[in-house]
Amino acid sequence: MTTVTRRQTFSIAGGVLATVASSATAQAAPIKIGCGMALTGGLAAGGKAALVAYQIWADEVNAKGGLLGRKIELVSYDDQSNPSTVPGIYSKLLDIDKVDVVVSGYATVPTAAAMPLVIQRGKLFLSLFALAINEQFKYDRYFQMQPTGPDSKVEFSRGFFELAGKLTPRPTTVAVVGADAEFSQIALEGARENAKKANMKVVYDRTYPPNNQDFGSIVRAIKATNPDLLYIASYPPDSAGMVRAMHEVGFGARMVGGGMIGLQFAAFKTQLGPMLNNLLAYDLYVPEPTMNFPGVQAFLVKYRERAAAAGVDPLGIYIPPFAYAEMQVLEQAVNAVKSLDDKKLAEYIHANKFSTIVGDIKFGANGEWEESRVLLVQYRGVAGNDIEQFKQPGKQVIVHPPKFQSGELAVPFEPIKK
Amino acid sequence: MIFSLDLFCNAVVAGILLGGFYCAVAVGITIAFGMLDIVNIAHPAFVMAGGFIAYFCNTKFGVDPVLACAIATVPAYIVGRLVYRFYYHAFEKRGEESLQGLAFFFGLLFIIEVGLLLTFGVDYRFVEAAYIGPTIDVGFISIPWRLLVPLLVGLAVTGGIIAFLSRTFIGKAILAVSQDPLALRLVGGNPVKVKEIAFGLSIATAILSGALLIVIQPIEPSMGRDFIGRVFAIAVLGGMTSLPGTIMASMILGVAESLTTTFFGPSWSPAVAFGLLLVTLAAKPAGIMGR
Numbered sequence: 247m248t249t250v251t252r253r254q255t256f257s258i259a260g261g262v263l264a265t266v267a268s269s270a271t272a273q274a275a276p277i278k279i280g281c282g283m284a285l286t287g288g289l290a291a292g293g294k295a296a297l298v299a300y301q302i303w304a305d306e307v308n309a310k311g312g313l314l315g316r317k318i319e320l321v322s323y324d325d326q327s328n329p330s331t332v333p334g335i336y337s338k339l340l341d342i343d344k345v346d347v348v349v350s351g352y353a354t355v356p357t358a359a360a361m362p363l364v365i366q367r368g369k370l371f372l373s374l375f376a377l378a379i380n381e382q383f384k385y386d387r388y389f390q391m392q393p394t395g396p397d398s399k400v401e402f403s404r405g406f407f408e409l410a411g412k413l414t415p416r417p418t419t420v421a422v423v424g425a426d427a428e429f430s431q432i433a434l435e436g437a438r439e440n441a442k443k444a445n446m447k448v449v450y451d452r453t454y455p456p457n458n459q460d461f462g463s464i465v466r467a468i469k470a471t472n473p474d475l476l477y478i479a480s481y482p483p484d485s486a487g488m489v490r491a492m493h494e495v496g497f498g499a500r501m502v503g504g505g506m507i508g509l510q511f512a513a514f515k516t517q518l519g520p521m522l523n524n525l526l527a528y529d530l531y532v533p534e535p536t537m538n539f540p541g542v543q544a545f546l547v548k549y550r551e552r553a554a555a556a557g558v559d560p561l562g563i564y565i566p567p568f569a570y571a572e573m574q575v576l577e578q579a580v581n582a583v584k585s586l587d588d589k590k591l592a593e594y595i596h597a598n599k600f601s602t603i604v605g606d607i608k609f610g611a612n613g614e615w616e617e618s619r620v621l622l623v624q625y626r627g628v629a630g631n632d633i634e635q636f637k638q639p640g641k642q643v644i645v646h647p648p649k650f651q652s653g654e655l656a657v658p659f660e661p662i663k664k
Numbered sequence: 665m666i667f668s669l670d671l672f673c674n675a676v677v678a679g680i681l682l683g684g685f686y687c688a689v690a691v692g693i694t695i696a697f698g699m700l701d702i703v704n705i706a707h708p709a710f711v712m713a714g715g716f717i718a719y720f721c722n723t724k725f726g727v728d729p730v731l732a733c734a735i736a737t738v739p740a741y742i743v744g745r746l747v748y749r750f751y752y753h754a755f756e757k758r759g760e761e762s763l764q765g766l767a768f769f770f771g772l773l774f775i776i777e778v779g780l781l782l783t784f785g786v787d788y789r790f791v792e793a794a795y796i797g798p799t800i801d802v803g804f805i806s807i808p809w810r811l812l813v814p815l816l817v818g819l820a821v822t823g824g825i826i827a828f829l830s831r832t833f834i835g836k837a838i839l840a841v842s843q844d845p846l847a848l849r850l851v852g853g854n855p856v857k858v859k860e861i862a863f864g865l866s867i868a869t870a871i872l873s874g875a876l877l878i879v880i881q882p883i884e885p886s887m888g889r890d891f892i893g894r895v896f897a898i899a900v901l902g903g904m905t906s907l908p909g910t911i912m913a914s915m916i917l918g919v920a921e922s923l924t925t926t927f928f929g930p931s932w933s934p935a936v937a938f939g940l941l942l943v944t945l946a947a948k949p950a951g952i953m954g955r
Contacts, residue, residue, distance in 0.1 A: 286778065287886045290786035327886070426931050454930030457890035459685070459880055460918075462808065463678045463925040470666045482788055483881050494799045494808040508788070513882065517790040557785020631792075 395618025714874020
């Protein structure tokens with residue numbers, strides 16, 4: 247008969263306990279990351295693409311064993327691009343779903359709607375493309391992924407006016423036009439300030455209502471003022487309307503474009519094709535040699551594999567890399583402080599630099615990027631409507647800022663119809 | 665403000681072109697809301713459905729967007745009749761069409777929107793056609809083909825429906841049901857069947873106007889809601905039951921918006937257009953051609 251000594255008994259018990267503990271770790275509750283996201287409505291094109299990027303990150307982290315040994319679980323609800331739904335969504339995320347971390351939905355208005363509740367609960371809040379909202383809230387646990395820098399309003403159009411100031415002969419008149427909506431209003435305010443600094447006369451300064459279809463009349467009125475420059479701050483359908491109307495009316499100027507949303511998406515690039523040549527547009531990432539950050543190409547390959555099934559932008563160079571980088575910031579901070587404590591995470595994010603697929607990020611005191619990195623790109627040599635050309639360098643040349651510049655500014659912008 | 669004959673003439677022409685598109689969208693509302701007393705707030709969602717039919721046929725098979733939707737008006741007419749039949753049995757027959765009927769069309773609006781979203785995704789969609797891009801120049805007036813085609817189609821459809829209503833037995837029955845359904849019943853007509861046909865016609869026009877919208881600008885599933893206010897305003901301004909009134913109201917609104925955009929700034933254009941609506945209704949409560 248085999249006898250089991252007291253020492254052996256403790257040893258077996260210890261082994262069993264270790265096995266149970268290890269199994270418990272493997273099955274530890276997942277880290278829940280919650281957000282409201284625009285999956286329907288006007289912001290859905292950006293929201294759905296961002297969610298695809300979050301999921302790619304979560305799948306990668308889970309494949310590596312999770313974060314702090316826990317799997318990642320994304321919990322998201324459709325905010326319908328409607329800010330009135332947002333407070334309810336974040337209450338549910340925090341009180342019922344008991345998420346560990348909350349991040350914002352896509353764009354300024356839904357993010358602003360979530361802020362009061364997030365501040366009340368003292369949560370860390372990483373936001374995605376919310377323009378200058380912390381100027382009002384001044385919340386020290388807020389961090390914004392859009393690289394507009396500490397003074398977003400002015401930075402947005404700074405490159406456009408800096409380049410204009412270097413032209414010979416120097417331009418003296420500018421027309422500014424944009425939509426009657428939050429982003430455009432802020433961008434136009436900045437453009438007016440920059441025009442004033444550059445000592446340029448604003449000869450046309452108008453906004454148009456959302457759902458406007460008559461861009462021809464706007465362009466004719468601008469043409470009548472004969473400006474040297476035209477700065478446009480538009481939303482997607484308007485951007486297409488303005489570009490088409492300029493070519494139909496036969497409007498040209500030395501520099502045209504600036505803050506046009508929509509041109510960053512594949513559908514607009516391919517549809518407008520050669521009409522884009524010499525047009526200037528703000529952007530955040532383009533496939534130029536000066537922006538070849540580690541990991542970005544591999545991410546884009548994964549994103550493009552999933553884009554068709556998700557019904558989102560097939561190019562994915564605008565929002566998705568920044569959404570993925572947002573999660574990289576969170577991942578690096580959690581790994582460094584080894585905790586999900588909101589205060590510790592916020593302190594760490596404030597104090598450190600992060601290496602991401604969109605480059606190194608250092609946040610400033612107000613949670614915006616310490617240095618602006620808004621790109622001013624110029625479309626060049628666009629021929630036909632093939633999407634592949636926009637995946638290659640040389641079609642969206644970076645003309646500002648100098649650190650990422652990949653080509654010189656070409657002037658003027660001329661309509662196809664003379 | 666800079667004024668020139670060139671600007672003025674171009675603004676008037678641009679307004680007429682825009683009015684043609686408004687007319688194409690509003691004609692279905694005039695039939696449903698004005699003639700049949702059905703507050704079909706899902707109408708813009710049917711317009712978007714038309715836009716996506718045009719997009720699908722254009723990108724998959726290379727079919728002209730307007731032609732694709734012209735063909736699609738046949739199944740759309742049948743769908744419209746079925747929708748009315750359901751609406752009649754569920755609400756109108758029981759006298760519950762006011763609030764419940766409104767809720768029904770709200771629901772239908774969201775179902776169509778979500779259906780489009782799940783089928784086509786959330787991205788903006790464009791179409792390609794030979795008339796998107798080129799312009800015709802007549803002296804100093806330039807006319808973009810992508811706005812001229814919607815004007816011509818809008819006027820042709822409205823003209824066709826006016827002829828149908830005034831020259832055919834069914835058409836006259838539709839006009840009769842809009843004036844007095846009981847009288848129609850007394851002379852042996854079936855108001856329910858007549859309304860069913862008219863509602864089918866209204867949905868068919870919505871589908872066709874979707875093609876015109878995507879020719880003018882890129883579309884995404886939820887943008888139809890932006891048009892609700894404007895198209896109902898046109899139907900009211902025109903006189904509710906009058907299709908010639910709808911044409912006039914569309915043109916007036918289009919030209920007013922375009923002149924305001926050109927000379928006073930585009931942000932004033934909705935205020936001027938709706939101000940015009942208020943003034944007209946104050947002077948003539950039945951609308952321009954209302955009785």
